[in-house]
């Protein structure tokens with residue numbers, strides 16, 4: 688496994704691989720690997736000739752009061768895990784090379800970035816699309832792997848790739864969860880023992896929403912209220928948002944009809960966690976009808 692820090696070296700390596708007709712799979716990350724990251728890497732390993740993962744804690748996607756300075760890291764462990772999963776290259780660009788003095792160009796996807804996480808983290812997605820665009824430009828991968836855990840990020844990056852006619856196939860992997868359902872996140876390490884228990888309320892609230900929908904509830908306000916009440920059973924929880932949005936526009940829906948994204952963000956203590964579920968209401972209805980007719 689190669690470790691590359693210089694942007695030019697990364698470009699050269701990727702160029703040589705392309706010349707040799709190698710299919711390049713790319714997994715951008717901020718490191719501190721867990722099974723969510725490794726799932727992306729393992730899929731990339733199966734589907735590509737060359738697997739490149741980047742580890743870069745991107746300063747411009749953090750707000751001034753966020754955890755950029757204390758974002759967890761364990762380089763040695765990440766390198767061992769990456770090696771075990773068959774990564775060919777870890778790319779660790781340096782902050783000063785990614786954003787040299789005078790850096791002034793940003794990529795902004797309009798429309799999809801104003802609500803959900805974009806509301807409480809106003810410059811977050813601009814930071815994400817800018818760094819992903821730069822990494823895509825440096826590596827020029829054939830396939831890029833992202834996790835459904837960051838649902839809005841997936842929509843925003845897909846839109847950027849489409850709008851800018853980029854020749855990259857996006858592959859989205861399902862949310863990796865702990866045994867008790869908590870979505871895996873590098874930030875889970877911040878949680879105290881009690882907060883860790885409380886954090887499971889987030890996925891429980893999503894499960895409850897799914898059950899309500901399966902039982903025929905179509906009013907998003909009622910579903911959100913029930914989710915809110917469940918999460919606020921914990922003293923340590925503060926809800927940032929719970930939203931049910933259309934999966935095409937990311938706009939809130941008045942009634943549940945087609946495919947919806949149920950997304951939430953909440954602080955458990957000082958740690959901001961996100962989780963989501965995508966539900967096809969029509970399929971739910973079909974399954975429900977089928978179940979009913981089988982019982983008849």
Ligand code: AMP
Nearest residue numbers: 716717718723833834836837862863871
């Ligand atoms: P991060 O290091 O948090 O920037 O995440 C790097 C990539 O891993 C992103 O595409 C995330 O969506 C993905 N990822 C993070 N957590 C999970 C998870 N629990 N399940 C699936 N993918 C994840």
